[in-house]
Amino acid sequence: MRFKNLDLNLLAALDLLLTERNVSRAAEKMKITQSAMSNALSRLRAYFGDDLLVQVGRRLELTPRAEVLVEPVRDILVRVEASIIAAPDFDPRTSDRLFRILASDYTVMTLLADFLHIAGQGALQFQFLPQTDQPDRVLERGEADLLVIPENYASQEHPMEILFEESFVAVVDRAHPRISEILTLDAFLRERHAVMLPSIDVPSFESQAIQALGIRRNVDVVSFSFLALPALVVGTDRIAILHRRLAKRVIRTLPLKMLELPFAIPKMRQCAQWHSYRSNDPAIRWLRETVVKAAAADPDHANGHL
Numbered sequence: 001m002r003f004k005n006l007d008l009n010l011l012a013a014l015d016l017l018l019t020e021r022n023v024s025r026a027a028e029k030m031k032i033t034q035s036a037m038s039n040a041l042s043r044l045r046a047y048f049g050d051d052l053l054v055q056v057g058r059r060l061e062l063t064p065r066a067e068v069l070v071e072p073v074r075d076i077l078v079r080v081e082a083s084i085i086a087a088p089d090f091d092p093r094t095s096d097r098l099f100r101i102l103a104s105d106y107t108v109m110t111l112l113a114d115f116l117h118i119a120g121q122g123a124l125q126f127q128f129l130p131q132t133d134q135p136d137r138v139l140e141r142g143e144a145d146l147l148v149i150p151e152n153y154a155s156q157e158h159p160m161e162i163l164f165e166e167s168f169v170a171v172v173d174r175a176h177p178r179i180s181e182i183l184t185l186d187a188f189l190r191e192r193h194a195v196m197l198p199s200i201d202v203p204s205f206e207s208q209a210i211q212a213l214g215i216r217r218n219v220d221v222v223s224f225s226f227l228a229l230p231a232l233v234v235g236t237d238r239i240a241i242l243h244r245r246l247a248k249r250v251i252r253t254l255p256l257k258m259l260e261l262p263f264a265i266p267k268m269r270q271c272a273q274w275h276s277y278r279s280n281d282p283a284i285r286w287l288r289e290t291v292v293k294a295a296a297a298d299p300d301h302a303n304g305h306l
Helices: 009-020 023-030 034-048 064-085 105-121 135-140 185-192 205-212 231-232 246-248 280-295
Strands: 052-054 059-060 096-102 127-129 146-150 160-166 169-172 194-196 218-223 240-243 258-261 268-273
Touching: 009 023, 009 034, 009 064, 023 034, 052 231, 059 064, 064 135, 096 105, 096 135, 105 127, 105 146, 105 246, 105 280, 135 146, 146 280, 160 280, 169 231, 169 246, 194 231, 194 240, 218 231, 231 240, 240 246, 246 258, 268 280
Parallel strands: 096 127, 096 146, 194 218
Antiparallel strands: 052 059, 146 268, 160 268, 169 240, 169 258
């Protein structure tokens, strides 16, 4: 199929070439030979009258013309997939579709594990993607079907649904030598802390809230994972701040106790967000509805569902 003398089949090849900046990797992802991808690149260069990718040392770099093409080409492909290629019907009992969901490790453990139980044991496939400092770009490029993230990190350009509100608590070892059943502000400031610092260049929700209060923690251990924090507290005199939902789960199996914070921080509103082009996709609609069911079914958040 052609439009303005451009073979539209080349758009998918162009998108991969612009993203991968490597002919062999682009060919592998498109499941064609390297020579076929090289031929596609030659045809694209001829059409645009530009090299598009140029050799700089051992790497291929985008030309200025190619840089301009990155976003519109991806946008076209996402729109085509959402409005033309997407199946008009979806049956989760028979479909083998792969769903990609961007979420934190906290979300995978406390929400998406329950979601999988509700989704059932059919042929559906799920891939949980790690957090990024630009989740909206992942959505807009069609690299994720759904984001499950705090509302304040969500894009204003795409629809979302609030799943629940989450508060935060402290966890300490049950045998902590100086903290019993109440955590005072003095103790919070005095004791050492284990803190989650994302690998992306964005502070976590509770870290932002604490910084806004002007509170400085005595941090001696930093982890990239919320799920690692409880293990870094057990058997020590450290404090860690966890989502209440996560804390309720870990104190069932670890010798930890959960305490209220000695100050107030805002609740986190966890939301599900999807691309505006895909609001009418029946598969995405099923995905959203099933995540909402999982959030509503959790006893810790049944009253917090909005």
